[in-house]
């Protein structure tokens with residue numbers, strides 16, 4: 001779980017850096033979503049360590065992450081493509 005957390009954090013940081021550089025208008029909201037997911041990952045890790053983990057924790061988390069990818073990451077992807085087109 002620690003490796004997943006670290007990988008997610010590195011991925012989120014790289015994404016956030018790019019957003020900030022490009023002046024993405026929903027940067028702060030996106031960072032909040034990333035932070036909420038990292039907190040949830042840490043919470044699941046804590047539950048696993050304390051043997052309090054519930055099977056429903058994982059699909060709930062994956063659903064949240066999936067919605068972030070479909071909505072927020074795609075929103076940034078569209079913004080990124082638009083920036084690329086405008087710079088040509």
Ligand SMILES: [Fe+2]
Nearest residue numbers: 015030072073
């Ligand atoms: Fe993201």
